[in-house]
Amino acid sequence: xxxxxxxxxxxxxxxxxxxxxxxxxxxxxxxxxxxxxxxxxxxxxxxxxxxxxxxxxxxxxxxxxxxxxxxxxxxxxxxxxxxxxxxxxxxxxxxxxxxxxxxxxxxxxxxxxxxxxxxxxxxxxxxxxxxxxxxxxxxxxxxxxxxxxxxxxxxxxxxxxxxxxxxxxxxxxxxxxxxxxxxxxxxxxxxxxxxxxxxxxxxxxxxxxxxxxxxxxxxxxxxxxxxxxxxxxxxxxxxxxxxxxxxxxxxxx
Amino acid sequence: xxxxxxxxxxxxxxxxxxxxxxxxxxxxxxxxxxxxxxxxxxxxxxxxxxxxxxxxxxxxxxxxxxxxxxxxxxxxxxxxxxxxxxxxxxxxxxxxxxxxxxxxxxxxxxxxxxxxxxxxxxxxxxxxxxxxxxxxxxxxxxxxxxxxxxxxxxxxxxxxxxxxxxxxxxxxxxxxxxxxxxxxxxxxxxxxxxxxxxxxxxxxxxxxxxxxxxxxxxxxxxxxxxxxxxxxxxxxxxxxxxxxxxxxxxxxxxxxxxxxxxxxxxxxxxxxxxxxxxxxxxxxxxxxxxxxxxxxxxxxxxxxxxxxxxxxxxxxxxxxxxxxxxxxxxxxxxxxxxxxxxxxxxxxxxxxxxxxxxxxxxxxxxxxxxxxxxxxxxxxxxxxxxxxxxxxxxxxxxxxxxxxxxxxxxxxxxxxxxxxxxxxxxxxxxxxxxxx
Numbered sequence: 120x121x122x123x124x125x126x127x128x129x130x131x132x133x134x135x136x137x138x139x140x141x142x143x144x145x146x147x148x149x150x151x152x153x154x155x156x157x158x159x160x161x162x163x164x165x166x167x168x169x170x171x172x173x174x175x176x177x178x179x180x181x182x183x184x185x186x187x188x189x190x191x192x193x194x195x196x197x198x199x200x201x202x203x204x205x206x207x208x209x210x211x212x213x214x215x216x217x218x219x220x221x222x223x224x225x226x227x228x229x230x231x232x233x234x235x236x237x238x239x240x241x242x243x244x245x246x247x248x249x250x251x252x253x254x255x256x257x258x259x260x261x262x263x264x265x266x267x268x269x270x271x272x273x274x275x276x277x278x279x280x281x282x283x284x285x286x287x288x289x290x291x292x293x294x295x296x297x298x299x300x301x302x303x304x305x306x307x308x309x310x311x312x313x314x315x316x317x318x319x320x321x322x323x324x325x326x327x328x329x330x331x332x333x334x335x336x337x338x339x340x341x342x343x344x345x346x347x348x349x350x351x352x353x354x355x356x357x358x359x360x361x362x363x364x365x366x367x368x369x370x371x372x
Numbered sequence: 373x374x375x376x377x378x379x380x381x382x383x384x385x386x387x388x389x390x391x392x393x394x395x396x397x398x399x400x401x402x403x404x405x406x407x408x409x410x411x412x413x414x415x416x417x418x419x420x421x422x423x424x425x426x427x428x429x430x431x432x433x434x435x436x437x438x439x440x441x442x443x444x445x446x447x448x449x450x451x452x453x454x455x456x457x458x459x460x461x462x463x464x465x466x467x468x469x470x471x472x473x474x475x476x477x478x479x480x481x482x483x484x485x486x487x488x489x490x491x492x493x494x495x496x497x498x499x500x501x502x503x504x505x506x507x508x509x510x511x512x513x514x515x516x517x518x519x520x521x522x523x524x525x526x527x528x529x530x531x532x533x534x535x536x537x538x539x540x541x542x543x544x545x546x547x548x549x550x551x552x553x554x555x556x557x558x559x560x561x562x563x564x565x566x567x568x569x570x571x572x573x574x575x576x577x578x579x580x581x582x583x584x585x586x587x588x589x590x591x592x593x594x595x596x597x598x599x600x601x602x603x604x605x606x607x608x609x610x611x612x613x614x615x616x617x618x619x620x621x622x623x624x625x626x627x628x629x630x631x632x633x634x635x636x637x638x639x640x641x642x643x644x645x646x647x648x649x650x651x652x653x654x655x656x657x658x659x660x661x662x663x664x665x666x667x668x669x670x671x672x673x674x675x676x677x678x679x680x681x682x683x684x685x686x687x688x689x690x691x692x693x694x695x696x697x698x699x700x701x702x703x704x705x706x707x708x709x710x711x712x713x714x715x716x717x718x719x720x721x722x723x724x725x726x727x728x729x730x731x732x733x734x735x736x737x738x739x740x741x742x743x744x745x746x747x748x749x750x751x752x753x754x755x756x757x758x759x760x761x762x763x764x765x766x767x768x769x770x771x772x773x774x775x776x777x778x779x780x781x782x783x784x785x786x787x788x789x790x791x792x793x794x795x796x797x798x799x800x801x802x803x804x805x806x807x808x
Contacts, residue, residue: 194761194763197762209758211758212776213773213775213779222759223763227763283762
């Protein structure tokens with residue numbers, strides 16, 4: 120599904136490398152968690168995967184379903200089935216949520232040579248996805264994310280994910296700013312998308328989210344690389360001992 | 373002091389003087405004296421130029437090299453297809469002349485729509501309202517209108533009456549010969565009355581015709597009026613307009629000015645509050661490309677206490693287009709509890725585009741809330757990236773964001789059909805299909 124090999128990346132026009140030889144393989148149907156302290160490069164990894172232009176890949180490769188992901192424009196990545204749930208979803212005044220959802224869904228379908236959805240069919244899919252994520256009709260009537268609370272924005276992200284049915288989901292700090300109820304709703308939404316051929320990467324600082332979205336594999340990221348991988352118990356271990364050991368270990372190495 | 377140096381007339385100024393000299397004004401509805409005096413004022417000042425502060429960004433003397441002749445007086449020209457307009461009432465002016473066959477004027481109780489000549493005869497007060505310029509509206513362009521405009525629509529809504537559907541005043545230019553068209557309109561809405569009036573301008577691309585209109589709007593006590601101006605003239609046209617509005621106590625006036633067309637256009641608007649607890653909402657939208665130039669200059673006079681004015685001006689500029697917004701709010705010494713807000717935002721889509729924003733506040737009262745803001749910028753890359761990350765291709769994402777930017781003004785148009793027409797122009801400008 121996703122193969123990252125020796126990935127080196129930095130912020131464009133800056134010298135300091137943030138990702139320094141990252142390797143990661145996610146197979147179809149698996150849920151991977153990437154944990155790490157602030158500054159370990161988690162955000163850079165998600166931005167590079169989404170195709171943000173402010174980042175520059177200096178070495179290595181990213182294969183998605185065997186194809187070079189880095190060659191694709193952000194919209195092409197989305198149409199190919201890559202979805203990024205952002206840490207800070209933006210507010211877009213003047214763009215109605217429904218207009219946006221329809222444009223996104225139909226643009227992806229068009230890119231895949233599929234027919235555009237009829238309005239009733241589209242409405243049915245939105246209703247299905249929004250009910251699951253507790254996104255109200257009132258929220259759907261507002262401009263995209265405008266006036267939404269932090270929790271509402273995150274629910275809206277996962278609702279989009281449920282609607283667009285991507286093959287690879289990347290959740291960037293989706294738990295940040297969520298209270299326990301919102302966390303549960305979001306986790307339920309993600310869990311419903313688990314399985315089949317879908318790969319899910321959960322990037323998080325805290326173990327809390329992983330109580331609800333139980334990962335198959337946990338990776339520890341430090342200083343721009345994956346420094347340790349293990350089962351779900353690794354997350355619990357980190358919760359107890361913190362990240363200090365990895366920073367030290369990495370420093371010594 | 374008298375000037376000792378004779379001002380040199382430009383070709384356009386001389387042509388306008390000649391046209392006036394060749395016009396028979398003896399039986400004029402406006403009165404020969406009024407027209408002659410206006411022409412003299414114009415000749416003294418000439419076309420306004422950049423050394424006059426209010427015309428700093430729109431140097432009409434330089435831009436207006438020629439003044440096309442007055443329209444031929446002969447058989448009336450056919451209006452042609454009007455299906456793009458909302459069903460309902462319309463007064464259709466073809467090259468400055470009312471096309472009665474194409475028009476559909478309201479005949480409801482309390483609603484009177486007449487020609488300028490008829491109205492001047494019936495209403496002795498009208499001449500007075502039309503003759504003197506309101507502060508902030510006076511200009512040589514208005515003088516030219518007074519000198520030449522002998523026709524127009526006068527709409528009167530009686531106290532308590534409602535114009536049940538919007539009235540569209542359609543200014544259409546047809547044919548292959550350019551001409552200078554002058555029209556004077558007036559709208560008087562009585563106490564507790566309601567009306568929506570839309571002025572629409574259009575004509576062929578590539579033809580340098582000139583349109584100069586002036587409109588006087590009187591909004592009665594507790595009345596509710598929407599006045600829309602949709603300027604979609606041809607690419608080489610000149611569109612010069614003067615708008616004067618007086619708002620009575622407790623009334624609400626919504627002014628919308630959308631400009632898509634013309635090589636050069638300017639709306640000079642002056643709005644005065646003459647009764648307390650009244651509201652003015654202005655929404656301006658300009659979408660320009662090529663070397664188009666559009667100017668909206670507005671003067672809001674808070675002459676009495678407790679009134680609210682809100683102006684939102686949005687400008688989208690591509691290529692080497694230039695958008696000008698000059699907004700001035702004056703709060704007179706007695707106008708306590710004034711709430712005056714002005715926001716102007718420009719979206720620049722190219723390096724060569726230029727937005728000139730000049731908001732001004734002049735406040736003489738001490739218990740008021742007034743503010744203004746001006747921004748100019750490019751499309752927000754963060755928003756663009758978000759849309760693209762959901763699969764929307766870049767060009768479509770850009771269009772969505774521009775539509776959203778313009779939409780804030782378009783959405784202020786309450787009437788659905790009129791809103792659809794303006795939204796349609798915005799979509800056409802972007803080259804996209806409207807997703808209704």
